[in-house]
Amino acid sequence: MKKTFSIWLFCLSLCVTASLSAVAQDATYSNKNALPEIGVVASDAISLDKEMIVGDAVMRQMRGQSPVIADPVLDEYLQDLGNRLVIHAENAKFPFEFFWVDNDAINAFAFFGGHIGVHTGLMRRAKTESELASVLAHEISHVTQRHIARKMQAQKRSSPLAIASLIGGVLIAMANPEAGIAAMQAGSAASAQLQIDYTRTNEQEADRIGISMLARAGFDVTAAASFFSTMAEEYRMVSKPPARLLTHPLTETRIADARARAADYPARYLRPSVQFELAKARIMARYSFEPDYAVDYFNAALEKNAYKLKVAAQYGLALAYMRAEENEKAKEIVINQLLSQDPSNLFYLDAATDIYIALGEPLKAVELLQPHVSLNPRNQVLALNQANALISASQYEQAIDLLRDFLLVNKDYQIAYQLMTEAYQKAKQFSQMHQSKAEVYALYGAYTRAVDELQYAYNFAGEDHLEKQRIRARIKQFRDQEERLERL
Incomplete structure (x- = not known):
């Protein structure tokens, strides 16, 4: 643990x-x-x-x-x-x-x-x-x-x-x-x-x-x-x-x-929540247990039928296999079993994306996610997994477009900015890379470092005067945020 x-x-x-x-x-x-x-x-x-x-x-x-x-x-x-x-x-x-x-x-x-x-x-x-x-x-x-x-x-x-x-x-x-x-x-x-x-x-x-x-x-x-x-x-x-x-x-x-x-309210009996059990299994497999112990724990649960929902124990075991770098075993559970039962489940789609990327097949993840992303392009699980898969497949511009759209309504999501930074870096768009990195620092409250990144971005902007103007405006916004806190 x-x-x-x-x-x-x-x-x-x-x-x-x-x-x-x-x-x-x-x-x-x-x-x-x-x-x-x-x-x-x-x-x-x-x-x-x-x-x-x-x-x-x-x-x-x-x-x-x-x-x-x-x-x-x-x-x-x-x-x-x-x-x-x-x-x-x-x-x-x-x-x-x-x-x-x-x-x-x-x-x-x-x-x-x-x-x-x-x-x-x-x-x-x-x-x-x-x-x-x-x-x-x-x-x-x-x-x-x-x-x-x-x-x-x-x-x-x-x-x-x-x-x-x-x-x-x-x-x-x-x-x-x-x-x-x-x-x-x-x-x-x-x-x-x-x-x-x-x-x-x-x-x-x-x-x-x-x-x-x-x-x-x-x-x-x-x-x-x-x-x-x-x-x-x-x-x-x-x-x-x-x-x-x-x-x-x-x-x-x-x-x-x-x-x-x-006792003042009517009794209510509820079935076990699939989403709750999957979230609990994810926490145990990824955060609470060490990888080897997690594999043993979920294997034992499945062998002894010691679970509320079998799919949650299977999902936990698949995540444990992924942490132990046994991705083929994880693939057998997630893609061949769980997704076939519930193809729109976000927990399973997220795991499948990671498995395909780990196996060097990111385009399969892109293909798997695309119909779901088309229906719900701003869902954080779908958009961020698709962006990650596109980056792994060297399709940087598509990833950037998807992340830009996502950030229009999720402006404080740090993973999105981290993925955007990675995409810009690999696409060799260095001014945008530093601007995205500045947003990550700002989310941590590190405004001084954010301003430093924007100054790097300004230097890479070259003769693009409109871009330089936007960068100067963002620098002013970060400095204003610091001053606003001081005035409290």
């Missing part, structure tokens, strides 16, 4: 984000059916516009310095699941962005601007899609109720940027503990105010609203209590609980409250 990061460091980030709250009085919860406190009352602490700016800045910092996963298939699944919940949320003021963090701890977290991260470890332990959805609904509720802003308003001390600095520092600590500690020390004035003990009010509010959201979205409302019970049982005898339990205290009362709230 992949190495996990410091539980203590990461638990602080959840105190700053998902669990920020004022000191609670038990009497507040004498009526479980009381209407939630709507978070817009905290608008004088930080405006929605500023919240989105700070959230964007922290997200850029995370991309550059923490183990955020860039995986179109998993991103597509998580964003779709999150959106199914958000449409049933009250007081959602901006689009939500859901993303994965490569960390085996059981955890999820939310911060400014509708950003919600989920650890791969949480997905690995979730037994059903409703359990995963229950965690997302809880975190969405933290955002819609603006718990961070309400904490700031109650204290009237910490500036948005001070809290953003602390959040960023703790998130960095997942990938680089020493750097994270230094960043947190720089924001110590804010960190001194953020205590683990002050979580009850916001946690119960998020539980209540989240379970209601879960019911409206058509999920099993008993999943919240069942996942609470799973975590409590797994870590009952452990001296160092996971971050999720440290920052989201899991008492018997809280589990009982979740069960009582679920």
Whole structure:
């Protein structure tokens, strides 16, 4: 398995984000059916516009310095699941962005601007899609109720940027503990105010609203209590609980409250979700397990019929074979078995593309994907896999055209810019290559390096005055973005 990061460091980030709250009085919860406190009352602490700016800045910092996963298939699944919940949320003021963090701890977290991260470890332990959805609904509720802003308003001390600095520092600590500690020390004035003990009010509010959201979205409302019970049982005898339990205290009362709230809704029994089981298998095969262990694990599951859905175990085994560079075995499973059963499945199409490229047959991947891309050219899984296959087949201009179209509506997708950079480089279009590389740096918040790349691009532009004008304008935009953050 992949190495996990410091539980203590990461638990602080959840105190700053998902669990920020004022000191609670038990009497507040004498009526479980009381209407939630709507978070817009905290608008004088930080405006929605500023919240989105700070959230964007922290997200850029995370991309550059923490183990955020860039995986179109998993991103597509998580964003779709999150959106199914958000449409049933009250007081959602901006689009939500859901993303994965490569960390085996059981955890999820939310911060400014509708950003919600989920650890791969949480997905690995979730037994059903409703359990995963229950965690997302809880975190969405933290955002819609603006718990961070309400904490700031109650204290009237910490500036948005001070809290953003602390959040960023703790998130960095997942990938680089020493750097994270230094960043947190720089924001110590804010960190001194953020205590683990002050979580009850916001946690119960998020539980209540989240379970209601879960019911409206058509999920099993008993999943919240069942996942609470799973975590409590797994870590009952452990001296160092996971971050999720440290920052989201899991008492018997809280589990009982979740069960009582679920009893207010009709029982709902759902079949296992194919997409959930495939996503879980992908996380286990690609991120949680070492290649050899993954092969043994999924082979054993298939031999003993120890799976919820056979196709998920087959898919996991195929991915494990790919990581072990046994691509012919993977091809037999994915292309000859899984795709024949479900030819439009994005998980299978993604794996088939990688297999064909690994076997030196990228044009077969292009041919396989083309009818699907024609129907949905801006789907991230289809477009990015097709672009990758076209680049591998030395069809650079076609890849560039496809990526340009994709980026018109997905302007912050780093893999697209990375593929674009590769295509321009191999096509020897160096001015465009440096411009694309600048966009990658900007997504990491590295504006100085982005400007450097644009200056290289300017030098390669030659006598193309229109191109030079566009480059100068982009340089100004990057510098303006830096200044806007400073003005916060």
